[in-house]
Amino acid sequence: MQPDQVSIATQGLLKGRRVLVTGGARGLGLEFARHAGRAGAAVVIADILANELHAAAEDLRAEGIQAQSVVFDQSSPESITDCVVQAAQWLGGLDGLVNNAAITNSGGKALNELDIDVWDKVMAVNVRGTWLMSRACWPALKASGRGSIVNLASDTSLWGAQNLLAYVASKGAVIAMSRSMAREMGVDNITVNAVAPGLTLVEATEYVPKHRHELYEGQRAIQRQQVPDDVSGVVTFLLSDLSRFVTGQVMAVNGGFVMH
Structure with missing residues (x-):
């Protein structure tokens, strides 16, 4: 894959940084890792999708990026701890965390149809x-002296997408947690920010009906489809020294569909 405009603009921006990206086997997570690597970072991608994850790491290394993969389950506290230990050992520390791993599962059902088990799993x-x-990474990020956490939210939590209650609620919680975490971790010079993308063309949104894509595109200030590169530059910026006083x-990031 050839470097794009975002990669060229951020070249060297993360030189020497060590970054863990969860949900990195495909989609936005993989693109975040790719752009961080192109910007000079060494990256660990973590995901539950083992085969896709290892193949993704191979692709990153073929591009010349220092990359390793760790299989983990974000619903398991023990697996999260093991993931962070492995990532920090391989990287020799940790400067950045991109909390991208997430599930939807609740799409298409009204709030009175939503299964409690689905709600609990999403949460x-x-x-x-x-x-x-974030808690598991805190000591390593503190030791870095310039730690950054980027939490992936969703603009659905800003405008209140219907028939997606569990996901919308979970991403609203991510936004609220990011603010609270920023205050608690700021004493250790760790920045914590949330990125709320709009509907983006990735594998995870293939189930979204065509009319929903058209709704987004038609009501954006910039009227086109959203692609991963639209989000990757913002994430790279938030991992870099350019954003040290942003927390x-x-x-x-949605082309003006929601102006927040």
Whole structure:
């Protein structure tokens, strides 16, 4: 894959940085890792999708990026701890965490149809998992002296997408947690921010009906489809020294569908 405009613009921006990206087997997570690597970072990608994950790491290494993969389950506290230990050992420390791993599972059902088990699973992965991963990474990020956490939210939590309650609620919680975590971790010079992408063309959104894509595109200030590169530059910026005094913020990246 040839470097794109985002990669060229951020070249060298993360030189020497060590970054863990969860949900990195495909989609946005893989693109975040790729752009961080192109910007000079060594990366560990972590995911539950073992085969796709290892293949993704191979692709990154073929591009000349220092990359390793760790299989983990974000719904398991023990697996999260093991993941962070392995990542920090391989990288020799940790400067950045991108909390991207998440599930949807609740799409298409009204709030009175939503299964309690589905709600609990979404919350376990998206909310509790984000908290536990951040907690596990805190000591290594503190030791770095310039730690950064980027939590992936969603603009659905800013405008209130219907028939997606568990996911929307979980991403709203991620935004709230990011603000609280920023205050608690700021004493250790760790920045914590949330990025809220709009509907992006990745594998995870293939189930979304065509009319929903058209709705987004037609109501954006910039009227086109959203692609991973639109989000990757913002994430790379938040991992870099350019954003050392930016913390507790929510970056809505959606072409102006929601102006937050």
